[in-house]
Amino acid sequence: MTNRYKAVGLNKQEYDKILEVLGREPNELELNMYGVMWSEHCSYKHSRALFRHFPTSNERVLQGPGENAGIVDIGDNLAVAMKIESHNHPSAIEPYQGAATGVGGIIRDIFAMGARPIALLNSLRFGEIENSDRVKFLLEGVVEGIAGYGNCIGIPTVGGEVYFNQSYRGNPLVNAMCVGLIEHDKIHRGNASGVGNSIMYVGAATGRDGMGGASFASVELTEESEEKRSAVQVGDPFMEKLLLEACLELLETGCVVGIQDLGAAGLTSACCETATRGEGGMEIDVLKIPRREKGMLPVEVMISESQERMLLIVEKGREEEVNRIVEKWGLYSVVIGKVTNDGFLRVMEGDEVAGEMPADSLDSSGAPKYYKDYEMPAYIKEVKNFTSTDVEEPQDYNETLLALLKSPNLASKEWIYRQYDHMVRTSTVVKPGSDAAVMRVRGSKKGIALTTDCNSRLCYLDPREGSKIAVTEAARNIVCSGAKPLAITDGLNFGSPEKPDRFWQFRESILGISEACRELDTPVISGNVSFYNETETYAIHPTPIIGMVGVLEDVEKACTMEFKEDGDVILLLGNTKDEIGGSEYLARIHGLEKGEVPAINFGLEKKLQAFVLEAIEKGLLQSAHDLSEGGLGVALAECGIGRRLGANVSFETNLRKDILLFSESQSRFILSVKKEKLQQIKDMMETVAAPYEIIGEVTGEKLQVTINDSLTIDMAVNQMEETWRGALACIME
């Protein structure tokens, strides 16, 4: 009896808080409901206090954090809904279903706002893959799971990123992002408003799958985690497709007052959250909930995370209208309760009260909120002890470049995205493989650009600076596609917040994201925190994944990274410095994760982003590519591979050749320009005093890089392509 709370993942103080709220001992049902709602996954109890640092509004933000998804205005009465969410622990145990249901859950968050989902992205992290059958198995399963769900439901998977690093060997990351389109006046929210209105349940029946998934996600992975397989849900994308179409049709009728996805903590969270946002109370009858299995207890029904279910708050008297539309889609809907204003979430079992709790004590407004201690980890100082002269300069730069192109982190991800239908709905203007995906917005001239970004090695070396770089690089990717960055959704993946060194990483990262988002005027409009990404002995690198959206006023002007034509002039915009700390070059070639991370100067960054955007909008650029992992050398190779075009470039520099080629200095772009437009570009750059160099031209079938009069790289584009394109497929097949 004394340790009842432990069984549901709570501590003594938290249990005492329940006693205080209820003025009595909770029964089993109530205790379990508190257990799931006060888990880290649902309550954000360790992270909430820091969210106040985030900029979350500007004139474009129509819905900030706190709803199913954030919404940002793109003009002409149109808006974009977006959110990213993690499904790390389920994917570590059951990669296919873990990833698939991650996709399913995030799609529901988008259509719960009334938006039509139009694109999916995903950000994946695994241990090093080259010699690990386990990692290959995980990657294969996760990719198949994402493909299985996204392809079937008919939403294109258009972008994302995949990185491999040993810190993820016991705890892979699977973050899924969904983006939807909506008209301003059609936005719906999860409000249980209007006393007496009906609570309706739509979609799949409730089973025993995903029991306590939220709590499972809120502890570290251990040897015993395999036994928690029942905490992983099972997805049915066909059911979700029907639910999606039915819900969007229902929302058109005006009979739906509020709508909420049944996600983590299932009915419990959907009921208390909608009640709190609405009139404050709700009464539901568990006996009315459709069940997949016999003999389910009320507690099982209330905390199950069965997939493909929605909760609707329907105007009293219009329930039949709902039933008709839902039946048309071959689904089932039922009234399970009503909106009240007594402040209680009351769970009935027929005529008996099975549980009764103040609704706002369950959700994040009533959950515990911690200000944890933090302390800079010891490694932070150690890793800074590095200068570039500690490593030897390579002998053969052709070999070095090929070795980098072969790195699974830099190599083409075609093996992955070829399994995703990235074209369905015929709106994908720029397909996976460029800096950002571009989607047209049907019925308008506009387009939106989408990307996810996070260099977690930099976040490990310096969480604050690394997080700034994650936001800034996302923005640079958006700009290179010709779009103006608008807003972000963040997927924050960290170790245990209860350990001061991990919590320091988290806090630093929040501060870094906040600063960058303020500087770039890209507010945080939604997000997700996933803690406890660690095994018994080590934590993952801090991984704040930034999902960003931008808008193109004219989608026809979308720009891509690859060189377009022989004879075009190539420019390098920005300054290259001695900054190989944390670089892919240092890790891959020299086996080191060390050094100061590249510095970021927001003044310069903003100036260059504005210039590139203006140049694209004026139709002056043939291509634009941002420089990131692998630096100048890899970026030049990538620009040439797209259309199999060579380039002849040369540099005069005081830097060592490997530093010039592979430093990851920020705020840099490679642009190509038609000769006749060069003068116009030069004038523009000089007007804003942008640092630039004309480095050469697109020509032939080889990449030739001359540094201080010595031919340093001289390689056929098709050889680079073969290595780059084949690397991942070669590992997997």
Added chain:
Amino acid sequence: MKFGIIVFPGSNCDIDCYHVLKDVLGKDVEYIWHDTEELEDFDCIILPGGFSYGDYLRCGAVAQFSKAMEQVRLHAEKGKLVLGICNGFQILTEAGLLSGALVRNKNLKFICDTVALKVENNNTSFTSRYNVGEVIDIPIAHGEGNYVVDEDTLKKMKENGQVLFTYEENPNGSTFNIAGVCNARKNVLGMMPHPERAGEALLGNTDGIKLFQSIIDYLEGGAKNDK
């Protein structure tokens, strides 16, 4: 002239076909719910891509029993046009309106890519705008696009000019590199590649548009399809 697009639960490419016909080509087109008992008004019926009925049991296996498919059979019997794309092709083979069957891709994975197709026969209402031997780039997106058919049937189909499109580089293990086939009467075409995804310069590919234009030519000309 009126096009109809059958919408099954789980159809995904219905809007893409609608868009290309309505917005790109300016034609009259309607969505038709899978329980329809009337297709009299339509000149060409399209069975779109997607995962009808979740592809449960087998791709297309459940959809063939829908009320709409009874009407599609009658429509085809009258010699009117039917175009099945991707899942639509799978439904047509399940329904027996086309020979053969579509099984799992040889590499066992879903493949989304743009592939080169060769036009094998342009003497049909679906392909008249193309030249024989013309190579066109059309997207594919399927897990079960590997076309299988017995040798005798294949021989007959070849002799009768029923193989309309073949892959230049076989992506899925398909027999005789088949990407699209029609029936003996040449009024029912099934193809795995998606011509509706190759209909606009903005999307970087217009090679599919001629397929729809061929159909329009035929319907406007009112010529016999079994020329």
